[in-house]
Amino acid sequence: MSARLGTGREELLNAAARALAEHGYHGMSMRELARATNRAPATLYNYVEHKEDLLYLIQRDAFDQMLARAEEELAGVSAPVERLRRFVGGHVRFFADRQYLMRVLIHEAATLPPERRAEIRERKERYFRVARGLVSGVVQGASPPGEVEVERATYCLFGMLNWTYGWYQPSRHGTPDELAAAIVHMTLSGVQGLSEGPPPPPARPRSNRARVAARPGGVR
Amino acid sequence: MSARLGTGREELLNAAARALAEHGYHGMSMRELARATNRAPATLYNYVEHKEDLLYLIQRDAFDQMLARAEEELAGVSAPVERLRRFVGGHVRFFADRQYLMRVLIHEAATLPPERRAEIRERKERYFRVARGLVSGVVQGASPPGEVEVERATYCLFGMLNWTYGWYQPSRHGTPDELAAAIVHMTLSGVQGLSEGPPPPPARPRSNRARVAARPGGVR
DNA sequence: CGACCTCCTACGAACGTTCGTACGGGTTTC
DNA sequence: GAAACCCGTACGAACGTTCGTAGGAGGTCG
Known part of the structure; x- marks a missing residue:
């Protein structure tokens, strides 16, 4: 038997x-x-009472971990852009080797019965509020920025972040850190200056020439 | 009986x-x-041979419609930014009152057996290539822009576009056209100048000075 | 006009299979 | 000897699907 x-x-x-x-x-x-899992069906019921519990526990644990991670990442960091960078980095790295988990969170968000679903949603909203705060701190323009605009922008950010479960492959699209940097760049400045490449370290403003030379890019 | x-x-x-x-x-x-649908189970088999056919036909028709729409939207338009705007507008409007359809396309993308899945995927990739071409035409920076960057940016765009199925409500987040404009803005410039609101008309190119002044340049 | 034929849509009943799970008892580990 | 883990067996419910049949609309032909 396999281990x-x-x-x-x-x-x-x-x-x-x-x-x-x-x-x-x-x-x-x-x-x-x-x-x-190399067990008889009946054995599974030593671990959970119902099939539904599996989904519930998976989703709950996932959001709890995400929230804890975000807290860690942001601890002691106050510069708005850097806070956003940390949050996005944490999120991307967390799911980089857990794409299957992201898929479950998204596809089965409406599967649980109302009570448990609400319990999960509450955690999800907590996570969303963290992100919205960060986006709000980084939006530029007339002040204060409109609520609706910040809300939309936050959803856009999550769209970019979460959609990755369907396409991202490190071997083709760069390391998780590169992906995170690209998303941050996109969030802040859109496609402008994109091909100058996302800055991997917290980034001192550096010579553009050197970076362009060092990049894998150009026409392969 | 209901009609x-x-x-x-x-x-x-x-x-x-x-x-x-x-x-x-x-x-x-x-x-x-x-x-x-007010029918007996057996009756359904007058319309399709298998349950699977339902999913197949729904997905195939959807992508065919999306491709046809995109073609229409882009016909005769050559300015890169305007082309992007049209594409995004068409996409958002198409799904604004079809969120359920978007959900099916996303959640059941891997449900069909290999052959039929490939048939759908081929259409999806055609649609993706259209978008990638538009994004490529709009990326700014060192030229030519790297393939990987354009690819990532296109996925980011689709992330913003498709994620909407889970949150967008016109009554809370603006009309479909406003949403589309916000996504285009986000794609082009990120959160910069966001709260000035998305431009309802095709938008006179504003003075670059003004935009630059509104930029986050100073914010680390 | 009626007689006949063909489609399309509809139905109830049933088939074989698979589902989640209950039960009672066994084995291993500390 | 308790706790943790495992299993064979069984069951009612639900699954996708098939079957034989029926009503009615439309067309053709005498």
């Missing part, structure tokens, strides 16, 4: 997340999940 | 799209769809 990864419940949740990402909640059967 | 909407198959596909959006492919049963 188990992780221990007990943790391993189960992990395997479940992958199966959920692949087939969706209703497309994943407990039998199949049992096979994938 | 039927549309005729025969067309009505069925429409109802199916809504049901698919709500429950997902595996979560939607033929029995439920039959109830929703």
Whole structure:
């Protein structure tokens, strides 16, 4: 028999997340999940009471981790742009090797019954508010910036961030840090000056010449 | 009995799209769809051979319509920024009252068996290439812009566009045209000058001075 | 005019399969 | 010896789908 990864419940949740990402909640059967974890179907019920619990726990844990991460990333940082950079970086790195998890969060956001869904949504909104605060601190123009504009811009940011689960491959599109930098750049300045490349370090303003030479870019 | 909407198959596909959006492919049963369309389960098989056909036809028709629309929008327009504007406007307007359809396209992109999936993907890639061409025409900086950067920026654009299915409500976030303008603005210039509001008319090119003055240059 | 044929749409009943899960009891680990 | 883990078996419900049949609209032909 093949070895188990992780221990007990943790391993189960992990395997479940992958199966959920692949087939969706209703497309994943407990039998199949049992096979994938080398157990009999009945055994799964030693870890959870219902199939639904799997989805619930996966989603809850994910948002809790995201919130904790964001807090860490932002601790002690006060410069608005740098705060945005940290947040985006943390988010991208977190999901870079967890695209399956992002997929579950998105595709199964409406699967849980109302009460549990609300519990998840509350966490999600907390996360959203953090991001909105950061975007608000970085918007430029007439002041104060309109609420609607900030809201839209924040959703745009999340669109860029979360859509990555469907396309991003480090081997083709750069490291997670590069991706994060590109999204930050896009958020701040759009496609202007894009091909000068996103700055990897917190960035002292450097010579543009050198960077262009060092980049993989141009026409391959 | 409640009146039927549309005729025969067309009505069925429409109802199916809504049901698919709500429950997902595996979560939607033929029995439920039959109830929703005031028919007996067996009757559905006068319109399609298999449940799968519903999803296939819905996705195929959707992309065909999107491609046709894009072609129309771009016909005879040559200014790069205006072309982007048209494309985005067309996309946003198309999905503004079809959010359920966007959801189906996204959530069930991997549901069909390989052959049919490939058929859909081919159309999707055609659509993507159109967008990439537009983005490429609008990127600023060292020339030529790197392939990877353009690719990433295009995905970012689609992220902003498609993510809307989960949050956009005209009553809260402005008309579809306003949303489209906001996304174009975001794509071109990021959050700079955002709260001046998106320009409702095609927009006189404003004095560059004014824009530069509004830029975040100083903000680290 | 009626007789006949062809489509399209509709239905109830049933088929074989798979679903989530309950139960009772076994084995391993500290 | 408790706690953690595992299993074979069973069950009712729901699944996608098939079958045989029926009503009615439209066309053609005598």
